Amino acid sequence: PMGSxxxxxxxxxMAATPETPGAAQAQLSTGNRGSNAxxxxxxxxxxxxxxxxxxxxxxxxxxxxHELQAEGIPNCEESPAPTLEEVNAWAQSxxxxxxxxxxxxxxxEFLRTEFSEExxxxxxxxxxxxxxxxxxxxxxxARLIYEDYISILSPKEVSLDSRxxxxxxxxxxxxxxxxxxxxxxxxYTLMHRDSYPRFMNSAIYKDLLQSLSEKSIEA
Numbered sequence: 001p002m003g004s005x006x007x008x009x010x011x012x013x014m015a016a017t018p019e020t021p022g023a024a025q026a027q028l029s030t031g032n033r034g035s036n037a038x039x040x041x042x043x044x045x046x047x048x049x050x051x052x053x054x055x056x057x058x059x060x061x062x063x064x065x066h067e068l069q070a071e072g073i074p075n076c077e078e079s080p081a082p083t084l085e086e087v088n089a090w091a092q093s094x095x096x097x098x099x100x101x102x103x104x105x106x107x108x109e110f111l112r113t114e115f116s117e118e119x120x121x122x123x124x125x126x127x128x129x130x131x132x133x134x135x136x137x138x139x140x141x142a143r144l145i146y147e148d149y150i151s152i153l154s155p156k157e158v159s160l161d162s163r164x165x166x167x168x169x170x171x172x173x174x175x176x177x178x179x180x181x182x183x184x185x186x187x188y189t190l191m192h193r194d195s196y197p198r199f200m201n202s203a204i205y206k207d208l209l210q211s212l213s214e215k216s217i218e219a
Contacts, residue, residue, distance in 0.1 A: 077101040142175035
């Protein structure tokens, strides 16, 4: 058939002719691995286009994740205003910060500025799941948590390694209060090591500390 003859002719031309500047640039962009990985596809143009569209869609989802997170989600937990002693205690350890609603609210406000509020929302959802005892409610909440924070299709997906994802997928066969325990610990550790030090140096924390210190002096 004419299509097969064109394909064979193109293959011979590609093998016989030197690389064009565009092809050389594509090869350099992938390092010294040889041919462009897209050429393994039966139609490299289609493959590249699909990958480009998918990457653009993922990037748009990431950019809008901050706005999506706010939909139907309260801005903060109900809690009394923190005292100067409490705010000072937050600097002693991440555990003390996460122990009180006021601490979580302040930290969550900071995470929102870094577009990583989903980490706190996921942790809070796991804590809420642990309080449930009704099987049907547990299954429903586990499904929602999975769709909101575990699914790669969600703009609020949290960063988890493959091992933890495999554990979650097994646990989802029979959801329980502890389906996401490993994932929750990993996100807690991530917030502790990555975000907490920046929070302690942020204007959000320093302004709150200064405000409470001034009130204490005035009193």
